Amino acid sequence: MNLTRLIKGTLLLLSLVLVISGCDNKPGDPIPTFTLNGTIASAVGAAVDNDVNDTEAPYESNDTPATAQPLLNPVLLGGFVSRAGVGNGRFATRGDNTDVYQATLAKGQTVTLFISDHDAAKPYETDLDIEIYNTAEITPETRPVAQAISATAGTETVQIPESGEYYLFIRAVRGASNYLLTIGQPANIATTALQTDAPFVPGEIVVRFRDSMAAASTSRIFSTSTGLVKKSGSAGHTMLFSLGNETERQFTRQVLGINLAAADNDAIAQEKLKQETIETIRALRKRPDIESADLNYIRYPAAIPNDQHYPKQWNYPLINLPQAWDVTALPNTSSQPVVVAVIDTGVFMSHPDLQANLLSTGYDFISNPSVAADGDGIDDNPDDPGDNATPGGSSFHGTHVTGIIAAQSNNSTGVTGVTWGTNTRILPVRVLGRGGGTTYDIIQGIRYAAGLSNDSGTVPSQRADIINLSLGGPGFSMTEQAEYNAVRNAGVIIVAAAGNDNTNLPSYPAAYDSVISVSAVTMAQQKAPYSNFGPSVDIAAPGGNTAVDSDGDSYYDGILSTLADDATGARKPIYSFTQGTSMATPHVAGVAAILKSLDPELNPDKFFTLLQAGKLTSDLGAPGRDDIFGFGLINALKAVENINIALPPIIAVDHSGSLNFGLFVKQLTFTTRNAGGGAFVITSVSDDADWLETDPRMLDGSEGEFTVTVNRAGLVDGLYRATITLETDTASSLAIPVTLQVGERQEKGNTGRLYVVLVSPGTMETIRMVYADNSSGSYSFQFDSVPEGEYFIVAGTDLDNDGLICDPGEACGGYPTIERLQSINVYSDMNNIDFGSNFDIIIRAQTNNVEQTEIHGFSRYPDD
Template sequence: MLAAPNISNNSIIEAQELTSPAVLGGYVNLKGAGDQGQTSVDGDPSDFYSVALSAGEVVRLALPDDATARMRLFLYDETGTLVEESPDAAPSVALSVATAGRHYVEVRALSGAGSYRLMIGTPAALMTPAGFNPAAEFVPGEVLVRLKTAAAQQPGARSMSAFARDYGMQMLARPSGEWMRLRIADMPTTLDRLNIPTKSPGARGQGTGARANDPRQDTWRVVQGLRQQPDVAHAQPNFIRRPLFVPNDPLFPFQWHHELINLPQAWDLTTGHESVIVAVIDTGVLPGHPDLQGKLVSGYDFISDPVNAADGDGIDDDPTDPGDDPGASSFHGTHVAGIVAAAFDNGIGVAGAGGHTRIMPVRVLGRDGGTDADIARAVRWAAGLDTPNGDGTELPGASPRADIINMSLGGEGVLDQDVDVLALAVAAARDAGVIVIAAAGNNASSVPLYPAAYASVVAVGAVDAAGRRAAYSNFGFFIDVAAPGGVLNADLQPDGYADGVLSTLGSDAGGGVDYSYSYYQGTSMAAPHVAGVAALMKAARIGLTPDLTPDQFEAYLANHMITADLGSLDRDDFYGHGLIDAHRAVVAALDSPPPAVATVMPAALRLDAFEETARLDLRQAGSGTLTLTGVFVSGGAEWLMVVRTQGPGDFGQYTLSVDRTALPGGVHTGFISFVFSDQTLTVPVTIDVLPHAGASASTQYVTLLDENFLTVGQVAVAPSGGVYHFSFSDVPPGSYYLLSGSDLDDDFQLLDQGEAVGTYPTPASLISFTVSSDRTGLDFVTGFQQWPFFLPGESVAAAAVKR
């Protein structure tokens, strides 16, 4: 099949018209670069777009993970005058619009050739819809399952052990409480018993033979199947979380980050107290480090897989970090622990933010990260709650429990923020009175990372030595507060050393472990600063009532009593409620409890074209009583409805629903306002409606695959009114799959990173359908994913070709 002709947008005069918000993909190349195709001979170095933008909107350029081309972003005003030029996208870069009006956007290749993703709009409008990210890491062949309670089950319901046996799975953790961890012993048997075809959706390809099944794809299909069973309340993969940092090894004992958040002034009021305990749930700790002597309480190792643990066994009471990469180990937990509470005023090394606070080391991250099953168990234990021991017995919770939990770890995997295993554990810890703090992530993205994005967690973004948002720091509705995370490629002091965060560390480069100090950067480093400040606040309230609770800490934040404002005057998606200020925090803690304040989570919502409902949680924190005077929908959003569905009084869970019936295709935004006597909370709600009359995902190559994932037919179609019309004739009876993709780089390969992708029936799943007579209504969506680059599977990309 011949490639479709390209439409030129190589100059401002030929600029392609866009409306904001927009997400699109493109391809640029220098002459002679890239795969053989229409543009490789003469080159296509620039793409121009014309769009009306408001002040504060953002233009973001993102490259695939494996990009080799150099690209930059250029922003011009309506006269064609250059307003701003970005640095190289590596892998992303963004420009902010200062003045409203018509703008021209140029994506320019400086070397090589490659695809790109361009995202235009406000941070809220560009927010990635919640839901499962197929690129999220999880343990192949393992699932976490919670059965419905006995009251909700039908008579004769199966026991947990019978449930596992019936589906050909092995129970790895004997059931205790609400969930069980299962291993799929024989994938074909489990798929068969769930009535799922044994061919993996990732096994597509042309040729005479079927490709090998993809364990990740099959595990996800098992999860989908389990979620359809009548006695299953919840099923999910066993997601993997990883440390969130970018390490380096410069050494210099100068902690600029303490000065930035006014810790010396706070220490004039309190230097912390040894009765306050911060659990560092991480890679474990080096207990022999001289700057951690006398600072540790008993901890635990919850890594259940001996191979991942790399210490010769599974779960045990020794949280010592054996290293995660022999000869080049990160000793990430030791660095985090030192930020929280390295020995204070002892004449050596560094000082921890929490002064005389003590550390509870809890190990969950090994050589290959950590799983939700292990992390959830660790969270419960640190909070003083009994937890399954993995052998059918209960492990008593830590005594004394932690006052604060720090998790400088995270991952994108989430199915349901209310009932996922880790979400339940975090909520239980908060209910037990523990303040839970987590790093927001280092992807420079609005994609939520968990556990930070759970409503029960304080999510911490990072700033540099000048108090500006670090370029790597995640942003979005879930950010609560900012703290120093450091930047290793700058010296803003200037003091001749990189502006990373300095803390305790170790090195196993020589075989043994040498104790040291070094700089790291990341939100992993920002979160423990907040944990240390929270520990000082706890110490300041010793002997006072009430004690510092998670609700009060949230109220202090929402009332801007413990932060220095950054960004907008109120909360924003880059700094949350501002930069943590240790002095203001301790002063506030020594004073009366914070006044009552209302908070809502999430602070913004984005629903894709298939989502019809979403949830908001309205909370009251602080002392006093708030009365809700009304809930209003504005912005002309007659399509938006909201009702309270759960909770005490005016607070609790609100469910919103949307009616797209009368809406034209495109992106629509409305607002929900919760109005109190002296406070109003407004939540923007953005929805997608298909089709958009002007929408285009380039020429689409719609491909029909048989049950063996061999190509039966392929058609190239262009959009008409935002819709691609396709048909196949003379199709024999049988089972088939549908997929579609663009080919911007003309390499005759579909599903490359940066290309538009679509699968029937939804973007997250490829499910077969049966043809016995004429079929209509096989509608599905194709388009460019926002972030990160989505790839259905290596075997898919290797097999899907344009003919």
Template sequence: MRFWTRTLALAALCALLGCSQGKGSSDHSQPSDSEAAPTLFSISGTVTAARFAGIDADTNDGQAPATGNNDAQSAQAAGNPSVLGGFVSAQGSGDSGQRFANSADSEDWFRISAAPGQSVNLRIHKFDDKSPAAVDLDLYLYTPDDTSNPVASSTGNSASESIAIPSQRDFLLRVVAQSGISNYTLKLDTDNNATNSPSVSQEFVPGELLIKWKSQPSAQWLDSRGLRSVRGKTPHRIASYRLSRSDSSPIDADMEFLHLTASETLRNKLRTLAAVKKLQRADLVEWVEPNYRYYSTLTPSDRQHHLQWHYRQIQLPQAWDVTTGSADVIVAVLDTGVFSAHPDIHDKLVAGYDFISDSADARDGDGIDNDPEDPGDKAFQDRSSWHGTHVSGTVGAATDNVTGVSGAGWQTRIMPLRVIGTSGGSSADIAQAVRYAAGLANDSGTLPVRRADIINMSFGGTGRSQALQAAIDDARAAGVIVVAAAGNDNAETEFYPAAFNGVVAVSATDYNRDKAPYSNFGSWVDVAAPGGDMSTDGNGDGYGDGILSTHVKEGTSPSATYSFLQGTSMASPHVAGVFALMKGTNRQLSPQDIDALLAQGRLTEDIGQTGRDKLFGMGLIDAYKAVQAASGPITVPVVSAQPDSLNFGSTHTALEVEIKNIGADGARIDGDPVAAVGWIKAIEALETDSNGFGRYRVSVDRAALPDGNYSTQLRFPVDGSGDFELPVNMKVGGAASAADAGYLYVLLLRPEADKDGDGSPDMKVVAVQAKVASGGKYNFNFAGVPAGEYLIAAGSDIDGDGKICGPGESCAVFPSQDFASPITLRKSLEGQDFVVGYDNPIDSGAQKNMTTQGL
């Protein structure tokens, strides 16, 4: 038994399919004319379309029924998830009997409903990397109410195009043949950071390109392509160029035709992407891209750390390889107080204070006192929020203690200051708490033993208090860094204290690093951090994408637990925790230093518009960059992965990951990666350096697994650093409409003598039946079949070339999709059932006589 090396091509079917001789099978001899007429039998069964399979409604198979899907109005519905076979052509295919023999089928449109965390991948089966302009397919995504301006695109020069779904809603998807003729496979499923070309959805500088040359071009060559050098003329180095006609030259003809009514902003982006496409084909160019920019290793032992995707998003595990913080650094958490008995918090606390002056609001029977314990606010809600406990855990939960969750700062200390009661908090109380945290005179009449280094405030409102602004000014003057949440109203209105001068205002991102749907925004936002979105499960771990931290379980008496919450309240402590790591590395770090490093982009990854923008400020906080900015060059190895986790979703069977050392030399992968579960089928090294770092392919097997979500971690043994663990998630099952593998040809095949001299028996098509799916099934019945040995194959003919099982066409043989076994026919047989789909291992080479015509 072995996988197909390629469909039924230039060699006997049995040799290629790994046929096995069944027990008691007969030889291949047939009765002579003088013998008695053979007894005839029947063979029947059902071919079932693989789950999630779909088909383009107008393929090039002239015999198949068809419905046009060539514009937005006739867009064809596609399922989610789905694996769909299709056909497009920029010109007529030329052969009689083909649907588009004399005219182009230049585009296909599909209607989809999708969400962040998913992507659309287009595989172009006739693409030739030696001649990329010969067959070129592009991919565009639109909202149904605006088909002039794509919200995302993929317009590269490769065998695949990919678009990440930007938001949860209905979309229109457009497959365009810019040149050539090709089958394609379209897959909608979990996003896995598939390699894709630049997109109009990405933020880059319109008209600016970064180019690496194979050899330096002449000034005339550059001028003829409208390229003006910005910097860098050294051969074989990356250089920056500006398109001198980026604001006035027409878009590449195909893009111009497709987007005649696009906005000026989008047209400028399309011009840039058109230039990228053209330059990628130039012999002088090694690579070209728009002007934009782009890791745990020392993984803690906390049992639920693997669910804290939000730490990987901001490269905290990589930062921990540099520093895990310092017990000399204190973060004051101004909030609802703290549940001090929580085992992940208890030993991390320094003395705090309760500044709620209204005893009724405080719910603890008195006014301000030295007890910041959170009594809960259940009297005014269905349950208490335990907000301060959750925020405190993100800042500095006890870490690497084989229990619970991790905190941003393993050693960071927490000063709980209670300012939010059952009716919120007053600016007067909050101002006093700010002063206490800074070691300044305040209404309590006391001072902390040592002031806080950082203040976190995960609350706010629209009132601008001069008293609170003054307290913040005084705290900054004393050297305290102040951080606050931007608010959860999805509004641009200034939200205080985040919008005060001298405060680092933090907006929230979701799992996909987009603005969280609730997050406030505006010119006053300084930086972004994970706040989560519990309405989606983009990473496929079986939980909504909230922020996991310390929490409290209510009952007769409160007890420690862990919960997912979402909000800018959860984003802000990520930033405060990163600043604490920086402060532990450099005790001299001041608020002014933070301002300067933030403005320089040295603490963030720029995920929005180039430079500062309203959604993310200076970008997504990057812990690894931040500790580098505070401490200088890295002197230890730091192992990371791109992507930082693998999510196989419902349909993916193999994914690739790059394991790399982004820190100092001195580490190597020492041995084979280890999987602790049986459904990890294989981990293959594809392209690695002498230290074992590089690209790996991971494959999974869902066979025999019940429906559900599956998670594990792959361990890469690393010498010179801690072993690296890669999170892996997979889903089995999921909602699906009736599958359709296209207009299917079911073939009965008989091995015959080797007429072409290749050493293998030839295959004769004995009978063929053409079928349309009914409820995802194709019933077949071959009658009047003489005794003997046969094979059954089934597949579509999407490109209309008269042969099934071509690249991108559905294909399978009995008894399974990747293994053929001959049938010994001595009596009529029923139940010869098998499954047909697109995800088979055969995808290159020429075809054998698997014809659909002339029978």
């Protein structure tokens, strides 16, 4: 959500109240005037494009590598680019097609471009791309070393392949837009292209020798000299070797220089063997006689159901479901079903592709009969009569969600459900009707599903193991939080939709503790344009994007599932492509049900532990947890392979997996914990740089708190990298990458020319404006001859020259803060009105209320 819209929407009511309260100015009285001054601090690490569209801002071209604008690292930069002939301002005619920046970047570091004017509803109108070039190889024919060129995405992200000096090209492909460019935390450094997340045979290595003619003798010598045991293959072809017995393995480790201790207990022996296999391959790849050495990956036959529309369900291969269906050794007909409660609009109970998997113990908790539209309040019938009085206007949302989890599969008709082959049943609980629902009714629904007391006076014969909530709304409630805690404490795994506003504002219940929040990705495994993000997101799953047909199958890339059509009055079973975090959520609920069928002991704590340990997901975005994908994209195969394995001790840290000190930070801290089973003790902490000092402030077994201090004295300008290594007695060691930059110490940033305005709280009109330019990281401003009265003070840039400050992508600040503006009552001279300005990384939201659609930023010039 656009921050200024939110603020001004909130202020609208206040403004009206002030107007209604009336003014009592006496005509003819002279109005005294006063002087106001203060300082605006620019956020540390902020920077601004040298050639923005604002005709009154300083100008310096950065259109070519020869005029590239130097950037510090890390940085948050606001900028503007446009095609010729689009918009107004400095570039109205010729456009500002390209901005070029120059920066020193570390391998694995992420560069992200947020396109401020991207509109998810009209994704093709504005398109900005990012391309990265090595500064040493820049000619018209040079290919970028990395690029992100989606035609419709609101956010473009690239990862830097090698450390070095780079040009960053921001190009306007269509339209005109402000943008924010961030150079953030470096990723963990991958030292090999081995897909160690993929399943492979521990202890086995696939090898090809460089000299095929001499391969026969070479392989014999190779075996003798390395201790590796030939298992199969012949001279001149791909050969399979194994690590052999412990004696042979010890010999291999010695001759190849692999520094791994032997496994000292059975619980971690398999993990150690996997690690040793990987390390052995890395060592072999350095040998001149080896053309290639790889893991012996396990490939599954991948079960394919015969449902008619399964080929259109691209979302299942995306999360490795077919391979997971193989692993689960289908079919499974255990007598005790796994129960997934779908708390939603109810379910079209007669849908032929659902009927067999629906429990008869569902319930309708809509207490308002006019909302329920079924003639009464709560009752024991969760059948969905529709949520719209107009024929054809109902969503039948719960039916769609249910089909994703448990459509009857391999029945030659319709679609396939995630839980194919497991004995999973749906408990339909109706809480949403015409116009939506209430938190109270939903609370009754989740309590019923969990087997807790509720307004129905009854509980289901078998409570839910998993609750799916593809719904949400704004507003935190302590009461509601407590209810979700109670349901989780009852042993129920709760998953909920993160929301579709393309914002980092929380949506509830997804943002509650105890609830797994699910964001949505597209077929390209990118953030869906609408998906919410932010600190509450735990996991991502396919939610679809019906604006594109990426695979050219003549269907937009929505999620296909069961639905009802009541256009003719009576409900008919159909199938429909739709999109939303509503659709992503049941993928996670379904995989949770598969896991529960394999491990009856699975509970919320274990699920969370596996999730946090990366056992259920393929990591996307920044390494480890991030705000867009949480712990990553749900990976059904990986999940089922990990579910029955007793977790070994796993050392985990409480941050993104790396430490970036940038140019000016001197000290950072991190803490450790055991994310697995058993126990371990941290036995040593070391680093490999003279400029780095790691101090364990507190250390108790696996739990530690560490202070990391850097010393830039004596270091020449440049980018420095190091690694902090934590060794343990039983868990794997942990390497934490550290990045440090030495150079010009620009401890305070520059958000560009600011327009500081006095705004009338009564009319929200701009009364006065003064310019303020950056000086050593701060801005001084002064208003003279200000009439007595009440004012808001706001400051911001107008990069796109639309006459409004604080637009998306523009710097913004206000007194005392922009989030909580307070009016000042001017009746004397006032000094030291100080506040800060910064860019806010909020992607343009789809508008969803009147106030937000009508109000944009603050006027830069005084209103007439």
